[in-house]
Amino acid sequence: MINTRTVIWLLIIFVMSAWLAAKGKVSTELTQFMPAVINFEDQLLHRQLQQGSASRLLIIALAGDTQTKLAEINKNLAENLRQNTLFSKIENGEMRVDQQEADWLFERRYLLSPEIKEGHFSVDLLRQAFKQQLEALQSPLPLVSRSQLISDPTAEFQTLLKYWRPDRQLKRHFGVWFSRDGKKSFLIAETSAPAYNLERQEITLRTLQKTFQKVSVNKTVTMAVTGGPVFALESRDTIERESKWFSLLATLAIMLLLLLVYRSPGKVLISALPIITAVIAGASSVLLFFGSIHGITLVFGITIIGVVIDYPLHLFSSLRGNESAEKSIRRIAPTLLLGAITTAIAYAVFIFTDFQGLAQLGTFAITGLVAGVAVTVLVLPGMLKPTDIKPFSRQEYADLINKIDKLWYFLLAGMIIFISIVFYQNRTFPWQDDLAALSPMPDMLRKMDQELRAQTGADDARYLLAVTAPDQETVLQKTELLLPELNRLKQNKILQGYDAASLYLPSVKTQKVRQTSLPEKRDLQKNIQQALKGSAFKENAFLAFLTDVENSRHRATITMENYIEGAIKWRLKNLLYPLDGQWVSSIPLTGISQVEPLQQITSGSVRLLDLKTATHSRVASYRKSALKQLAWGGLLIVILLTVSLKNPGRIVRVLMTVVLAIAFDIAVLMLSGVRFSLFHLVALLLVTGIGLDYALFFTRRFQNTDEKLRTLHAVLVCAGSTILVFGILALSQIPVLRAIGLTTSVGVAACLLAAFSVTGFFKTKTG
Amino acid sequence: MILQPLVAADWSMNILMQRFARIEILSVQYHEEKHLSLLRMPLVSEGVLEYRRPDYLKKAMLKPEQESFAADKEIITLTKNGKITRQIAMSDYPPLTAFVAAYLALLSGDQKELSRHYAHQLSGKEDHWRLMLKPKDKTIRQYVQEIIITGAKDRIHSINNIDAEGDSSLMILQE
Numbered sequence: 001m002i003n004t005r006t007v008i009w010l011l012i013i014f015v016m017s018a019w020l021a022a023k024g025k026v027s028t029e030l031t032q033f034m035p036a037v038i039n040f041e042d043q044l045l046h047r048q049l050q051q052g053s054a055s056r057l058l059i060i061a062l063a064g065d066t067q068t069k070l071a072e073i074n075k076n077l078a079e080n081l082r083q084n085t086l087f088s089k090i091e092n093g094e095m096r097v098d099q100q101e102a103d104w105l106f107e108r109r110y111l112l113s114p115e116i117k118e119g120h121f122s123v124d125l126l127r128q129a130f131k132q133q134l135e136a137l138q139s140p141l142p143l144v145s146r147s148q149l150i151s152d153p154t155a156e157f158q159t160l161l162k163y164w165r166p167d168r169q170l171k172r173h174f175g176v177w178f179s180r181d182g183k184k185s186f187l188i189a190e191t192s193a194p195a196y197n198l199e200r201q202e203i204t205l206r207t208l209q210k211t212f213q214k215v216s217v218n219k220t221v222t223m224a225v226t227g228g229p230v231f232a233l234e235s236r237d238t239i240e241r242e243s244k245w246f247s248l249l250a251t252l253a254i255m256l257l258l259l260l261v262y263r264s265p266g267k268v269l270i271s272a273l274p275i276i277t278a279v280i281a282g283a284s285s286v287l288l289f290f291g292s293i294h295g296i297t298l299v300f301g302i303t304i305i306g307v308v309i310d311y312p313l314h315l316f317s318s319l320r321g322n323e324s325a326e327k328s329i330r331r332i333a334p335t336l337l338l339g340a341i342t343t344a345i346a347y348a349v350f351i352f353t354d355f356q357g358l359a360q361l362g363t364f365a366i367t368g369l370v371a372g373v374a375v376t377v378l379v380l381p382g383m384l385k386p387t388d389i390k391p392f393s394r395q396e397y398a399d400l401i402n403k404i405d406k407l408w409y410f411l412l413a414g415m416i417i418f419i420s421i422v423f424y425q426n427r428t429f430p431w432q433d434d435l436a437a438l439s440p441m442p443d444m445l446r447k448m449d450q451e452l453r454a455q456t457g458a459d460d461a462r463y464l465l466a467v468t469a470p471d472q473e474t475v476l477q478k479t480e481l482l483l484p485e486l487n488r489l490k491q492n493k494i495l496q497g498y499d500a501a502s503l504y505l506p507s508v509k510t511q512k513v514r515q516t517s518l519p520e521k522r523d524l525q526k527n528i529q530q531a532l533k534g535s536a537f538k539e540n541a542f543l544a545f546l547t548d549v550e551n552s553r554h555r556a557t558i559t560m561e562n563y564i565e566g567a568i569k570w571r572l573k574n575l576l577y578p579l580d581g582q583w584v585s586s587i588p589l590t591g592i593s594q595v596e597p598l599q600q601i602t603s604g605s606v607r608l609l610d611l612k613t614a615t616h617s618r619v620a621s622y623r624k625s626a627l628k629q630l631a632w633g634g635l636l637i638v639i640l641l642t643v644s645l646k647n648p649g650r651i652v653r654v655l656m657t658v659v660l661a662i663a664f665d666i667a668v669l670m671l672s673g674v675r676f677s678l679f680h681l682v683a684l685l686l687v688t689g690i691g692l693d694y695a696l697f698f699t700r701r702f703q704n705t706d707e708k709l710r711t712l713h714a715v716l717v718c719a720g721s722t723i724l725v726f727g728i729l730a731l732s733q734i735p736v737l738r739a740i741g742l743t744t745s746v747g748v749a750a751c752l753l754a755a756f757s758v759t760g761f762f763k764t765k766t767g
Numbered sequence: 768m769i770l771q772p773l774v775a776a777d778w779s780m781n782i783l784m785q786r787f788a789r790i791e792i793l794s795v796q797y798h799e800e801k802h803l804s805l806l807r808m809p810l811v812s813e814g815v816l817e818y819r820r821p822d823y824l825k826k827a828m829l830k831p832e833q834e835s836f837a838a839d840k841e842i843i844t845l846t847k848n849g850k851i852t853r854q855i856a857m858s859d860y861p862p863l864t865a866f867v868a869a870y871l872a873l874l875s876g877d878q879k880e881l882s883r884h885y886a887h888q889l890s891g892k893e894d895h896w897r898l899m900l901k902p903k904d905k906t907i908r909q910y911v912q913e914i915i916i917t918g919a920k921d922r923i924h925s926i927n928n929i930d931a932e933g934d935s936s937l938m939i940l941q942e
């Protein structure tokens with residue numbers, strides 16, 4: 001039983017498995033699967049999609065108690081989360097920075113505050129400020145801090161904090177955000193971990209849950225969390241769960257079917273070997289050439305090479321009781337090899353693309369198909385004893401042939417008419433470019449997300465302005481120039497709010513202007529004296545103020561490099577960063593009512609990015625590129641078939657089978673309202689491979705009726721098992737699995753119909 | 768120990784608190800003087816102090832400006848010229864909690880609650896008593912060093928808040 005080939009194969013499998021186990025890395029970063037980043041705009045988008053805060057935002061809603069209680073829990077939660085490095089930003093309507101950071105910023109208030117300009121400390125303005133401070137002191141509930149009052153009588157620091165408060169159209173009660181009906185209290189958190197780092201995101205969410213349990217003493221209070229990280233994790237969990245269950249179910253079903261057909265548990269086990277080998281070989285080669293395997297490559301790759309499951313079935317059906325399996329395989333090996341190699345070579349075009357994802361997929365598919373067919377042809381026969389499989393009686397066969405012989409042209413005409421009508425009705429092809437529609441998010445979660453986003457105004461982390469310049473200073477100056485425009489748009493209700501680096505870090509130029517606009521000590525002293533005339537304040541009450549202004553005039557200017565670490569710098573880092581030798585200042589915009597006025601303020605160095613459209617167009621360009629490669633692959637298949645088949649009639653019949661099957665599959669899906677995504681395309685690739693196989697087998701030259709019968713048997717078992725497996729997948733709630741399952745099961749049925757009607761299998765005379 | 772003899776035998780904290788516990792509604796005019804080291808002269812204001820058992824307290828300044836704060840359960844509402852300017856939860860400002868809690872605990876006769884926030888010493892006689900409150904919490908002592916309340920029977924005559932820097936605000940209540 002065990003021959004040299006088996007030993008070599010086992011050895012190779014063992015080595016590859018060990019290597020995969022040791023070094024195999026499955027990456028899930030979607031951006032890596034996207035087209036290679038070429039121009040600056042792409043890089044900007046790439047960074048935004050990868051690290052942009054939009055994908056890291058969590059919306060947290062608390063409900064189930066009185067407003068004061070909810071506000072208290074909200075603040076406690078925020079306080080706890082702010083101390084946790086897993087979160088880079090916690091917003092809840094409060095403006096809080098820690099003491100050390102606040103002191104640092106307070107010292108630099110006259111460089112930071114946009115209110116500082118010539119004459120800001122004039123006698124009149126000072127007199128007004130002093131009066132206001134007096135009123136504050138007199139108030140029945142004086143909440144002013146005495147030390148801040150004497151060093152900052154114009155309340156510059158309070159003004160600054162007001163500027164820094166996020167612009168969200170949320171009601172605030174007791175200092176924190178509430179929904180319009182006042183029943184839910186909100187926090188918006190930004191995770192430190194990038195969106196694609198699911199392990200860190202998982203830890204982050206678990207920490208959030210734990211922290212909530214700690215601070216919510218009241219058991220009636222509930223927390224709802226939504227946002228990018230939640231979806232990513234939920235999707236992953238759902239996919240893992242459903243994939244596990246559905247593949248288990250599918251495996252059981254196919255085993256049962258094969259057991260029923262071949263009545264041999266050994267054969268059922270052996271039939272799994274080619275596909276297992278194919279997956280291991282495919283994964284190993286991707287790991288070898290790319291260093292890691294993308295999760296999508298794995299899913300798509302396994303789908304594409306699903307045709308390998310058919311190979312051992314062809315072998316089983318060709319077995320005869322009176323000859324060795326090695327001899328049996330020789331009869332079908334040319335057809336098997338032709339099918340596998342033709343399909344594999346079609347994927348070779350994928351390897352030569354800029355798209356890492358496609359290149360990985362091509363590598364995986366080629367290696368997998370070749371390994372699968374190699375194991376079937378070289379290794380499997382050594383494991384099989386000569387047996388005879390008697391699928392049909394001759395009478396049944398003759399009946400079937402008669403029926404199809406009478407029907408095939410009706411079948412062909414019917415299929416063509418059906419395809420024409422459906423294609424005519426759907427002249428614009430229904431593509432699905434919205435990635436979100438493909439995420440396996442439960443509807444309930446999606447609804448909650450929409451609701452919370454609408455309520456918090458976190459709805460549109462969609463638009464942002466990106467300002468670029470060669471250096472930090474220039475980019476800040478350019479950003480500053482934009483702010484008056486943005487404020488005007490805000491007043492005109494074209495946007496609700498924005499955030500900009502220059503709010504936290506003015507350009508050095510601006511800081512210097514502010515410094516020179518601060519009065520000299522002597523002048524300020526005079527102004528204070530005059531302003532205090534007739535005031536209740538003592539003459540020396542504001543000495544601290546005088547010193548602070550004087551110090552500010554000579555203080556070193558602030559830059560990104562010397563900025564104090566803390567909540568504000570965190571914000572700043574997301575808004576101002578170097579990229580590809582340039583500096584970028586991104587200005588996220590919220591609550592956009594019209595896009596056009598925004599486009600008017602763009603220029604060469606100020607770009608308006610629409611993340612949603614950008615993602616859509618990236619998906620579309622990905623698809624276009626994939627389609628282009630597929631067209632080349634198709635051409636390659638035609639050439640290969642022409643060269644190897646040399647029989648024009650057979651070539652036409654094989655190609656027609658595939659084209660008809662694909663067209664019929666698409667038409668059926670269109671009719672059922674499917675919008676096509678990459679997942680459907682990938683499944684169509686599998687259908688192409690299967691269709692090619694069926695057609696090649698049906699158009700073989702048969703030596704006798706027995707062989708024909710065996711071929712029909714093999715193809716029917718293949719089709720039955722494939723429809724069974726993918727039909728089960730089609731029942732899944734996950735859009736990806738459903739897409740692949742539906743396309744493939746319908747496609748295999750279409751292949752069978754097309755092969756029946758086009759190949760002339762039932763008409764060919766046997767020798 | 769020194770203070771002990773100063774309190775008449777028939778006059779004690781318990782009795783004072785029992786008297787206060789009987790008060791349902793209170794509304795008195797006040798005259799307040801704030802003495803601050805920053806200022807040349809005291810800040811003078813007038814208004815009405817209102818209390819409703821057990822947890823409503825309002826200080827409405829009528830002169831020189833119309834401004835008020837009202838503590839109702841845990842919520843404090845600030846108004847200016849009759850309009851609400853801000854609503855805050857008491858828990859946001861711990862000093863405020865202690866401050867308001869002291870008055871409410873005192874007026875509602877809740878000695879336990881009062882002791883939670885303040886060390887208290889009562890001296891004098893029934894018709895001329897003096898209650899000194901010292902915050903137990905260190906952070907609160909930054910705002911209020913001590914509160915001295917004087918009165919006769921169940922009537923409060925004056926409340927004097929003294930802070931760490933020696934600034935004080937003396938409130939005289941008029942019938």
